[in-house]
Structures are given as C-alpha cells and as structure tokens.
Amino acid sequence: MGSVDAQGADALVIGAGPNGLVAANLLADAGWDVLVLEATGAAGGAVRSAEITAPGYLNDLFSSFYPLAYASPVIRRLDLEASGLRWTHAPDVLAHLLPDGRGAVLNRDPARTAASLERFAPGDGDRWLAAYDEWRALSGPLLSALFSPIPPVRGGLALLARLRTAGALRLARRLALPARTLGAELFRGEGGPLLMAGCALHTDLSPLDVGSGVYGWLLTMLGQQVGWPVPVGGAQRLTDALVTRLRARGGRIAYGMPVDRVLVARGRAVGVRTRGGTLCRARRAVVADVPAPALFLDLVGRRWLPPRLVDDLAHFRWDGSTVKVDWALSGPVPWTDPAAAGAGTVHLGGDLDGLTGFAADLARGVLPAEPFLLVGQMSTADPTRSPAGTQALWAYTHLPFRRAWDGAEVVAHVARMEAVLERYAPGFGRLVVGRHVAGPGDLERADPSLVGGALGGGTSAAYQQLVLRPVPGLGRADTPVDRLFLASASAHPGGGVHGGPGANAARAALARDRAVGGGLYAAAVSAAHRAIYR
Template sequence: MQGTAAVVGSGPNGLGAAVVLARAGLDVTVHEAAATAGGAARSAAVLGPGTVTDLGSAVHPFGAASPLFTALGLHRHGLEWLHPPIAAAHPLDDGPPGLLHRSLERTAEGLGRDGAAWTALHRGVVDRWEDTVEAVLGPLVRAPAHPLALASFGLRAPWPAAATARALFRTEQARGLFAGSAVHAVLPARHVLTSAFGTLFGAAAHATGWPVARGGSQAIVDALVADLEEHGGRVLLGSPVTDLAQVRPADVVLLDLTPRQVLRLGGLELPPRYRRALARWRYGTASYKVDLLLDGPVPWRDPRIARAGTVHVGGTLAEIDAAETEARAGRLPERPFVLVAQQGAADRSRAPEGQEVLWAYAHVPHGCDDPAAGERVLDQLERFAPGVRDRIVARVDTPPGRLEAWNANLVGGDIGGGALDGLQQVFRPAVQPDPYATGAPGVYLCSSSTPPGGGVHGMAGCHAARSALRDLAWRRRSPGAG
C-alpha cells in the first residue's frame, strides 16, 4: 500500500506501529523529542563506566511472548532474550521464599501442599499460551479469535487476587508469590480483575519465561529501529511535535502519547465526546525508582534469591495489599511494595567483574517525590538482604517527577499510561468500538493508554497500525468518505 505515515513518539508501541506500517508499504517517519529512541525502554551507564542500567522497563515477560516481536523476527537485528535460572522470587520474613521457575512442575513442587492448586490455576493458560496471549494483548471488547483460550483464562480473571490467593492457597509462600505477580497491575490485591494479572504473569513464566534483553532493554528498541530502517522508514531524533501541522500532509498519524499530551497538541480537532473522555482520563499510582551499583552480590538471606531475575519485595499478601492501598490513597507506605530486577542473574554484561547492578522501584502515591521513598526501598531490601546498604558503590534515585521529566508519558510517575481501574480496565481511553481511533480523520492513538495497556510488547502500536491501514484502504475505496 502506498502512502505516508507519521508516528509521534518512539517507545516500543510507536516503533511497533511504525514497523507494521512500513512493512505494509507506507513511507514512515517517527518523530522523537529526545536525543535517543525508545521511550521508557532505554538503557544507559548512569551508575558509572562499564555499567548498563535500564532507565525504564527491565524484565520482559510479554516481550518474549509478544506476537508482534515474534513475527518480526527481531533476533535478526541482534535481540537476544536471556533467562535467569529462576524467573522470580518472593522472600518472606518467616519460611522459605516462593520461587517461580520456568517449569510449572518444579514451581509446584517447591510450593509443597499448595503445589496442586498452583498447577490447577495455571495449567489451562499455559497449555493454551499462544492463543491466550493473542487474545489478551489486544482490545478486550471484540469477537475473540480464540474463544476457548479466552474462556479458560476468563474463568480465573475477574476475581480479586487476594480472594483467589486465600481461597486456593494455604501457605504465605504461595499467596505471596501469586500476589507479587498480581500487583503488577499497580492496584491493591483486593481489587477486581487483579487475579488476571497474577495468573497471566505466572503462566508467562512457565510458558515463555521472564527474560531480559542482552545488553539492556535498549536492544529491543535498536532491533525495532533496524527493522523499520530495513523497510524504508526512519526515526528523527530531537524532533518534538507540538502541532500536527509539523507532520502534515501524512496520510495517517499515530500518536504514542497519553491523553494529557494528546490534549496539548495543536492542530488536532477532536470530537467533543472524545476530548471529554481524554480530559477525564485518570493516572494511577506512581513508581519511585532506585538504581544501585553494589561491590558484590546482593546478600539475600536465602541465597537462592540471587539466581532470580525478578524479586518481589513486599512480604505477605496482607502486607502487599496494605501497601498498595496506602499508595493508591495518596499515603507513602512504611513498607512499600518494591519490584527488584537482577539482570545480572542472566546477563553478566550489566556490571564490571565482581560488581552488581540492582534495579528497583517502589509503588508510591501519584507524583510523590519524597526522598523518604528511596530510603524505604533500601529498608525493604535490607529487611531480606541484611548488609546490602554496606555494599552500595553508587546510587541514583529517580522520583516520579524526574521520571515524567525524562519521559512525558510517565505522568506523575505512572508507568502504565493510566490507572487500570474502573472503566479504564476495559475501555482505554474511551468507550467506543475502535479504541485506537481518535475521531479525527487519519489520526490514531497507539500508546499504553490503549489496549492492552503497559508493557514492552508493541501490541498497542500493532493494533493501532492495523486499524489505520484498514481505514486508509476504506477511504481510498470510498473517496467521499472524508
């Protein structure tokens, strides 16, 4: 198909959209305001020479599972997924940690009397994994291509994770392991639909793993850019777009922006109903990020945790739910939920020999830049890894305000493009048949504020690009269609 396309924003969704459009034959230009492409999937040596720190996203369950990334064959451009010996760990004050292995059977064996329940919860999703991923990484309100897979998953999805965990599991080990995955939704575990996240993340570990990208998350971006250029597209860096006149007369325009940025664009005439929906858009709980360079391994109380790529630091199910509830209510938790990435468990290129890069963030109130949050991250680490403070060689704190200054889509430190509660769980960003259409002819939204939401998988961009291509073909068949 001939034509031109402009994409505003070079995050994984913007680049995913650009690649789909370029492969369809359009001449594609991506405009990126920053000096490097990637949005929240960039990497840099912020902790010193010889280090690699993921500035945003770090571990990629749905990157490895992404139907788009798989179809593109990004390995041709150097992308390599590396898997840690253990996908994730969940330490507790009393008793052994919950360990999430690639093997469903091994995970169940480690959970003892809760092993059978863990298997029953995840087996159906794991067995239909490819169909399930295709079904859930897109708009939920549509005719499902794989109804059996969606039905199997849907039976597990609607319930609060806290209710599911207490109903199915008897040990804090299994409850905590499930809850840690569930609060990737950045919602309290008592919230409806959080079981969907717990089940989906657990099944991802058993099906395709929780890998990191060799050399940093930037490698995902670099592979997408290389594929785009291979098909004739280009990325213009240092090219902020504040008015759509800057990208006209492109046949289609895709915006890898959240509602706040869309509303600030000049030259964009949106239908009043859609504009009101964007104005009502709610942003959610924030992340307060702490990056550490250590002079050796993390001194976890249980040494097996050092082999995990991801560590959920939050304690029991009740503690995690309480912390998420506090953060959502605008109060900084004394013991916040902290998500830790140990990329070095899979990729030794992240730090000089003998040192360790540790990536962590806490869930905090929206816009909370209180430096006490950084200290509470370290307190939580120290709780399960006594002596970790003594190993710190370098430290960089990135509070919510600085996250937003670095990437305007991270409004108030919300890394998911908007809260996943209420109608925003299902209808993103507005209640309408096509979630990617803005109502302005030829203009589409392709950010994490559209389905399927946050994560490095490119699927929001993929679906938006397909919507744009369908509409473009229809407009050309019907010249009077506007």
C-alpha cells in the same frame, strides 16, 4: 509560520517509544514511507539503557524484564532476532520473600516451582501444576485475543471453540477476580497467592481490586511458560533491534522533534507542527505514541473533538507514580534467604496482609511506611551488565499519583527502600559503589510519556480497560479525527512492552487506507463516534 518539510511521509509517527516503533515497522512492511518524530535525543521511550551508577555497570533506565514482549504475537512476528536481539534468563524467574524468612520461588521448570509451593501447604505443588496445565490449554488464543483490536474476533472465537460456553463463562469470572481471591481459590498455602498478588502489584491495583487477579495470573503463568527474559546487553538492545529493522525498510527517525500540534483540516489529520515550527505533511495517517490526554487536549485541541469526549477525558485516571533506584554493588546481594540469589526479580516487603495494606495506603494518597519493592538482579539475569562477581541492581516502588513531588519526600522514601533491602540482605549498604535515583519527575523528564512517573499510560483498573480505554468508546485505535490513530499505552491493551497498541494503530491505519479510498471506513468510524458522543 516556521519551516515546511515539503517531502512529508505517508505516515507520521509521533514518538519513538516501543509502540511507536512497532507501528512504524508494520506500516513500513506495508510499503509506506514512514517518518518517526521523537521529542528526545534517543529512541526507545521506557526501553533504554546507560551507565548511570558506576563505570562498567550497565543499567536499564526504566523497564528491564520482558515476558510480554517475549510472548507477544506482535513482537514475535517482527523477528527481531534477525536484527540483532538476543534473550537470556536468570536461573530463577521470581522469588517473593516473606518477613518470617520463607520464600516462594518461580522457576521455568514447573516441578521446581511446584516443590517451592509445596513447602507452604501439602498439595499446593500439584495445584500449581494443574493451574499451569489449564493455562497452557488456552494461552495461545488468549494471548491472541489480548493483543488484537477490539473486538478480538479470531482469538475470541478460538477461545470459545476451546472452552465452550460454560468454560468461557468461568474464564470470564476468573478475569474479574481480585488477586487475593483468585490465589485463595487456587491454593491452600500462602506461596502461590503471594506470587500472584506480588505480580498484580506490578500494576496500580490492590490485591482486592476487581480484575487484579488476571495480572497476577498472566505474569506468573508467563513466567512459568517463557520466563521473564532480558535482552543480552541491556534493554536498549530491544529498541536497537526495532530501529535497525525500521531503517532496513526505509523508515526514518528524526530526533529532538517534539510535536506541539496535530494539523487538522475538515476533520482529517493532515500533518503535524513541531515545537520549532516545522510543518510535516502526512499523506495517509498520523499515528501517536503519546498519552491520550496529551494527544487530544494538547496536540489536537478541543475544537476538533466531541464535547462529551473532552468531558470524559477529565475523568481519565493515571496509574501510580514511581521512584526507581539503581545501585552498583561490589558483590552479590547478601540475602538472608538463599532462595533469592538466583532470581532475576525479587519481591520484598510483606505477606498478603502487608501487600494489601501497601496498596490501601497508595489508594488513600499516603506514602507507605513499609514500601513493597520490585527488585531486579540484572547481573544474575545477564552477566554482561557488570564486572564479574558484582551486581547491577535496581528496585522500584509505587507512590500515590501526583504530577509533582517534593524532592525531600523522594529522598526520605529512598531511605525506606534501602532499609527494606538491608532487612532482607544485611550488609547490602556496604557493597554500594554507585547509586542513581530517579523520582517521578526525573522519569517524566527522561520520557515525557511517563506523566508523574506513571509507567502504565493510565490505570489498569477495570473501569479503564477494553472499550473503556482510555475513555468510553475509544477502545480501538481510531479517533474522532479521521486518519489520526492512538498508539500509546493509553490505548487497548494497555501498558507493558508488547507492542499491542502500536500494532492496533498500524492495522487501523492500513484498514482506513484500503477501504474505497478510506471514505467508507471513515464514515463508519465517524458514525460510531457520533453514536457514542452525541
């Protein structure tokens, strides 16, 4: 039977990724006793740092730039600066370099961004400033709605009051546009559309996919408004601040405790069992920061789930696999275009047609011969990351999703990535003093939530968003198992380090606990799920 944790906790949180830590903090704020069970030996999930290339070079193991965290109302309310977090910025937010030598640059000064885009087409500078003014007018209620549970009542009403019916309909249309179409509507030249299309490719969507425009619009406009900041001293500092805050409120984290079963009695989550056989009791809630298929099919099991939910999970779609390479460089990257020198992030590998072709290859399951690279110049953003005059650099690119990759394929693709870098920065290879490659399998082994090297907890496609995320009917954190809540990127509002899924799960757990002993709340949730899955 295994050992028993007789004490248990009010809430057991499965997984110490950023969403799990956000949920744990909010429950601890409410006075709950919280125990986080982390499968690995470290907190943070995909928000961690270490020296993996060469001594003195600090590398972010997964994610690096955090505009969503910086702008998120959820993260802001936690006041992580009081727990030691400090932010810093690169001189330029983003540069997208074209094969013909031109480059579009996003800078936190709107006039500098406008001047860059003006070089692509007369008037595009003013068009950028007009688009940014439009964003600023609605960004507050829009971000509030984005990071709220479904339905986003407060943020949605504030948006409607500001836009009126006609404006709301136009916004709805914009949110559905492909990135390439949105760029063409807003600009005349290629610079603005390139910035948006490249940002859309941070997801698994093509510039031609319905809804891809909203990602390009969101990331570029946040870059203009707040930049793409990084934590001083590495991504780990963001995790450290969440852990410090949680412990100050009495929360606990147990490492090396992989959960292999959510314990259910009479349809209610009552605890968990770890792989080592330890049984932990949950007095009020179990909150799971794990991918939806793993939670429902592996940890809960089909016995406790509606058959239609199990059927729907067979159609759950992951986002693309990823390969990430970190380099320690003895000097700055020798860019042919000096516009890239001050950018924290650089996009490489194509014009609009090239980006569209890259995404089409991924959709067909083909490894692109010309990979699109997202490059991070970490020492440019944060000089503490490497010795003076050097550069801690990374690049990642998307692959077609597979659960397993052949090592030779990954090695060959890394060679393609380095060839792209050499083309835009001749002599790059001579500066390399250390290198670390993380293929899809390596990423998953380091963070089990990155299934097949997928970073987003599931596709960003419109058919798996909002009330359809992770499957139809599970748009909220509540699940068909009473007192069990989904807090991972598989839940609304999806991938990215912003804490939305964790906050939504914590809110749902607190609401369920408050509602007349939870009975009325549980009955309402149960009735809703019966209507969906009958």
